[in-house]
Amino acid sequence: MSSNKNALIRYKTLDKCLKNKYRQYTLEDLIDECSEALFEFEGKESFVSKRTVQLDLQNMRSEKFGYEAPIEVYDRKYYRYSDPEYSIHNISVNESDLKAMNNAVQILKQFKDFSMFKDMNGVIQKLEDSIHSTNQKSIIHLDKNERLKGLEHIDILYESILNRNVLKILYKSFKAKESDSYIVHPQLLKEYNNRWFLICWHKNKMYNLALDRMEEISIEAKITYIDKEFDSDQYFKEVIGVTVSENLRAQNVIFKINSKHAPYVKTKPFHHSQEIIKEDESGTTFKIYVQLNFELERMILGLGEFITVLKPNILKKRIQASLQEAFQNYQHLNEREDA
Template structure:
């Protein structure tokens, strides 16, 4: 793998260009695209030379990085991939790659026993499974939950880099409720994942209210380096979501004490996988258990409860009980 971050940016940019067969790519076009990428990601304003791009192309063609990219020149002018389906991101792992990944895996495993390793354990499991499935050339024996066809995932890295580099993005966005798309500057403070759906969380340039933007509703976006970035100086994601289930936080709704009767059938599941970190079992009875959580009332909470069907009965607050009752009545009338 490339040892230099700038080199990796250049290779990935060239790869992205050559995958786009809707246009023809001259050497000058590739130089321009690489220069823009280096400026966007690294702030490098110095232009890239023809010799450097030509050397990058030769390196991508070679076996040194394991790419062996089938880059050809058409009409002595236009660069493209001979195989239209080729990408350096699809290159299989080499034995050297697997060796380095094993080293990284061994290092990560040393953190077992520390409290912060809990957040890394799933990453380690995925990495370990990927290494062994490649090394042994066998089918995977672990099937992680994923949604690779979810729209908007291609924006993740751009948004992530914008957060790290404190840059504003200009976004074309269409929510589920809106008739038309809206364009606006947005200052992303963090990324939030909930049930395999990603959200960019931050503020619009003319508002002081934190907003969640679902990545699958983004039509287009670009980094606007000329627009000043509004930095997050007040919130941490951990505290911001402390009293909610999901990604929706209201700034004018107080937390509620929610009590739910859980049936005997579902009680073991709910006890071993709590709805929220505040969950407590306050009573055991012939029906099952009564749990209590302290959270904001939001759509994600309602959806969690409705997902258990007749396995849950909201006891209080009255407002939530009536909402769930109304939803179940409407659902029942549809059958």
């Protein structure tokens, strides 16, 4: 059982004892009651130390968790609430708290039709009822698309990561003519640019598999799961998007944004490593430290004529070739229309 769960059980037990008007409790009695309560929940001996209970009482007295419980010691050894009507479960919620909770409910409601949040429908309804939530219109809108292909796989992938299950996935990439089977050890679900990906261990390396290319998924119960203790922040530290190469080193990418659009890139950086290295009337020159990948190129091309890649030369040539091909597409289109 987690330490947070243990603490909640102890607080609930202490609250029950301190508001009991028909029995006197010493510190040793409170320790015994907490130990017994944990035993009932865990089904095994669980000794609670004197120091732990003293700290719990101190936390309940303080503003740390919003309790500010009126705990007093009387006759030099017994503990109780000085206000016999007090309970940590009777804490009042002010109007500001209600507004904040109501706003949170409005955000949660946007996910209620999303497959992986479907079990929260009842929870959201209970929250609305308990805080007397109004039917106010949502003032925060999150970008989501429940019709994305592959979302039907999220539940089994999520549960498999949670339960450490090995999966067999029938997968067909956009480039492949036929589907392939992958035996994978799922580590993380990641959303990028409104597409979902499974980050998984396969044949001694990490892969990212797009959910919209998955055709069938089944659990391989006889294969032992490999937990890579995956650190997503570290893994994606030097990339934009989801494509990480073990064979490529990150490098400095230098680009210039014209003066009209530079503020957008300043306020929404391409990457956390972004820094300004030059600024004048014509625009701002930025530097980021990343691997060269597909997502980086798509981001640059998305800015069209507002961005110029300066370094490295290999990336500059790729972008130039893509723009030239796009130009040729329009040239051919205009020629056909004029014919």
